[in-house]
Amino acid sequence: MDTFMYLMEHCCSSGAGSKACWGRVGEDHLGALEAAAEVGRQDVCAWLLAHLWGWHLRAAAAAARHGHVGLLHWLLQRRPPGPPPPAAFVDDGAAAAAVGGHTSRPARLQAAGELLAAVAWGCPLAELRQCYQGEGLEGPGGLLQQPGVGVDEDEAAVRAAQQRFRDTVLAAAAASPLPDWRAKAQWLLAPPRCHPVTWATLCAVVAAARSDEAAAERLAFLCRHWHQDAPCGGWDRDVAALAVAAIRRGFAQALGWVLREKVGQPAAAGEQQKGQQEEPQPQALAAEEVVASAVAHNQVACLQALEAAGVDVQSALRLGVAAGRPDVVLWALMSPTGPHAGTRRPGGGRGALTPDLLAQAAAAQDAATFRVMCRHLKHAGSGGDDAATQAAAGSSSSCSGPPSGGGSGGDGEQLAAAVAAAAACPCLRDRPHLREWMRQQVELLCRQEARRGTGRGPEQGSEDGSSSDEELSDLVHEAEEALARESQQRQQQQREAVSQEVGASRVLICAVS
Numbered sequence: 001m002d003t004f005m006y007l008m009e010h011c012c013s014s015g016a017g018s019k020a021c022w023g024r025v026g027e028d029h030l031g032a033l034e035a036a037a038e039v040g041r042q043d044v045c046a047w048l049l050a051h052l053w054g055w056h057l058r059a060a061a062a063a064a065r066h067g068h069v070g071l072l073h074w075l076l077q078r079r080p081p082g083p084p085p086p087a088a089f090v091d092d093g094a095a096a097a098a099v100g101g102h103t104s105r106p107a108r109l110q111a112a113g114e115l116l117a118a119v120a121w122g123c124p125l126a127e128l129r130q131c132y133q134g135e136g137l138e139g140p141g142g143l144l145q146q147p148g149v150g151v152d153e154d155e156a157a158v159r160a161a162q163q164r165f166r167d168t169v170l171a172a173a174a175a176s177p178l179p180d181w182r183a184k185a186q187w188l189l190a191p192p193r194c195h196p197v198t199w200a201t202l203c204a205v206v207a208a209a210r211s212d213e214a215a216a217e218r219l220a221f222l223c224r225h226w227h228q229d230a231p232c233g234g235w236d237r238d239v240a241a242l243a244v245a246a247i248r249r250g251f252a253q254a255l256g257w258v259l260r261e262k263v264g265q266p267a268a269a270g271e272q273q274k275g276q277q278e279e280p281q282p283q284a285l286a287a288e289e290v291v292a293s294a295v296a297h298n299q300v301a302c303l304q305a306l307e308a309a310g311v312d313v314q315s316a317l318r319l320g321v322a323a324g325r326p327d328v329v330l331w332a333l334m335s336p337t338g339p340h341a342g343t344r345r346p347g348g349g350r351g352a353l354t355p356d357l358l359a360q361a362a363a364a365q366d367a368a369t370f371r372v373m374c375r376h377l378k379h380a381g382s383g384g385d386d387a388a389t390q391a392a393a394g395s396s397s398s399c400s401g402p403p404s405g406g407g408s409g410g411d412g413e414q415l416a417a418a419v420a421a422a423a424a425c426p427c428l429r430d431r432p433h434l435r436e437w438m439r440q441q442v443e444l445l446c447r448q449e450a451r452r453g454t455g456r457g458p459e460q461g462s463e464d465g466s467s468s469d470e471e472l473s474d475l476v477h478e479a480e481e482a483l484a485r486e487s488q489q490r491q492q493q494q495r496e497a498v499s500q501e502v503g504a505s506r507v508l509i510c511a512v513s
Contacts (some may be wrong), residue, residue, distance in 0.1 A: 037063040042071050055080055057111050061118035069127055072119070076134070106154075106161035109143050113165040120173035121208075125184050128173070138192065163198070170195040171204030174218045182221065189225050197222045199238040206245040206254055215246065215254035223261065244293045252301035259309035287311045295319040300331045307350070317351030321361050326368040333376045353377065358422055374419060374441055 036044035037059040049055060055078060063071040112135045119131045137144045144162055166188075173184035188195040202219060209215035239258065246255040287306075291313055294302040307313050313332075320328030332350040353373060361370040423438035 031058075033059040034062045037068065037071060037075065038066055040066065040068040040071055042074055045071065045075065049078060057115055061115045064115065064127070064131075065118040065122045067122045069123055072123070072127070076131075105143060106157050109158075109161040109165045112137065112143060113168045116165075117168045117172035120169050120184055120188075121176050122178070124178065125180050125187060128184055129187070132193075164200075166195040167198055167200040167204060170197070171201045171208060174201075174222055175205045175208035175210075175214075177210050181218070185218075185221065197226050199242060202242055203245040206242065206249060206251065209249070209251070209254075212249075212251040212253045215249070215251050216257045219254060219257060220261075240289050243290045247290065247293045247297055247299050247302045250297070250299050250302065252299070252305045255302050256305040256309065259305070259311070288315060291315055292319055295323055295325055295328050298325050298327055300327050303328065303331060303350075313350045315351065317353070318357065321357045321366075321369060321373075324364065324366045324369055326366075326372050329369050330372045333372070370422075374438070377419070 033045060033048050033053055033056060036048065040063070045059070055075075057079075060072055060075040060079075063075060116128070116131055116135065119128050123131075136142055144165070170185065170188050173188055174181060176184060178184075187193070189197075202222060205218050205222065206215050209218060242258050243255055246252075246258060291303070291306060291311065292315070294306060295316055296319075303313060303316055316328060317332035320326075320332055333353065334350075353376060358370075358373055358377075361373055419438050420442045423435050423442070
């Protein structure tokens with residue numbers, strides 16, 4: 001504590017001066033009180049409040065979120081009288097309504113939702129019940145009563161705030177890592193609280209769940225309590241939003257469950273129609289948006305789940321090349337699930353390799369993606385792959401002539417011409433390793449074509465493509481160094497941003513933790 005007190009006094013005596021730090025009503029300067037509550041330091045919280053540090057509901061929420069029940073009660077006992085101030089994230093309109101000691105109902109609902117969501121996440125059911133009853137939500141004049149009582153109340157704004165409150169608290173309870181998550185969710189679903197399950201609730205659960213299995217389990221639980229009809233005209237948009245939420249977390253199992261169950265069906269109707277419904281048709285569920293999200297987030301497992309559910313993933317190859325996702329490109333060039341799973345097939349399993357895609361990868365100087373595409377051309381195209389032949393023919397039109405050493409007009413020549421055309425791209429002048437490796441692939445393709453023309457198989461010790469990884473070592477190192485530099489720059493920028501956002505309070509709390 002001595003170190004902490006010294007640092008705090010030094011912090012407030014510098015810069016803007018002590019008047020800028022002490023005695024600000026309702027303000028947790030530097031987030032110090034919240035940081036102390038987050039790590040369960042009641043002694044630090046007591047020191048801050050004793051020195052006129054502003055009390056804020058975010059501190060109580062931080063204690064609840066991390067399961068510090070005793071500190072939560074201690075902070076709530078020291079809550080200033082009167083309506084709570086607007087939460088930090090309340091918009092300007094709601095904050096402007098807090099005048100003359102009165103805080104608007106939407107602002108109070110947001111503040112109460114922040115606290116109760118934290119309690120529902122990190123505390124047992126008993127604490128949730130106690131805090132729920134203590135926030136003045138039910139009964140005459142409660143925050144969840146029908147709007148229209150206040151003289152200046154905006155009925156639409158109040159209803160929207162009430163729905164956001166119910167969605168937030170129910171999602172936090174259902175996604176809670178504690179073993180009593182089911183009991184907390186059931187308590188909120190039961191009368192008189194009756195928190196409804198909505199699409200926003202489901203998306204929030206997926207966003208907060210700790211694991212893929214937990215997300216799928218909790219989605220299934222909530223959908224058994226779905227007591228409203230599927231929204232008309234919004235089915236595609238809502239399911240796509242839920243699917244994208246699962247993709248962002250990399251939850252392939254939850255995504256598969258969403259597509260398989262078509263979660264918009266109400267529980268009762270679902271039981272009656274079981275066995276009567278045909279297989280769901282996810283192709284109608286804004287497939288392009290969902291596939292694009294899976295590619296952008298480099299989630300191959302989610303792409304596999306989409307394909308297994310029947311979603312058209314033909315755009316995966318094009319999107320993967322555009323986004324520079326070699327894992328997605330490799331998957332797209334493989335055969336789909338089935339008897340030939342994991343093998344290459346003509347044209348790629350999820351999209352055809354075209355001259356434009358080859359040129360796009362080369363122009364972007366994307367070494368990893370270009371390498372995947374060239375290896376596919378060698379293995380699939382040289383054997384008579386129609387799509388690869390078309391890609392090679394399209395690319396070879398920009399060459400002055402076929403490379404030497406091959407036959408006349410064979411597929412291998414056309415493939416070699418395609419790679420040679422890409423290697424001649426002016427944008428690769430500063431990538432000597434990439435251009436050299438591409439030239440080596442041209443020579444290799446020509447030798448393979450010559451052996452096929454003479455009817456001979458690969459000679460003992462001759463190159464059959466297995467040495468391409470060694471030849472590409474300089475290129476790989478060059479690409480890895482560039483990526484490492486970019487990663488270091490991003491990490492440095494993130495550290496600076498976090499340092500500025502969090503402020504000095506985190507450092508101070510660490511000094512006494």
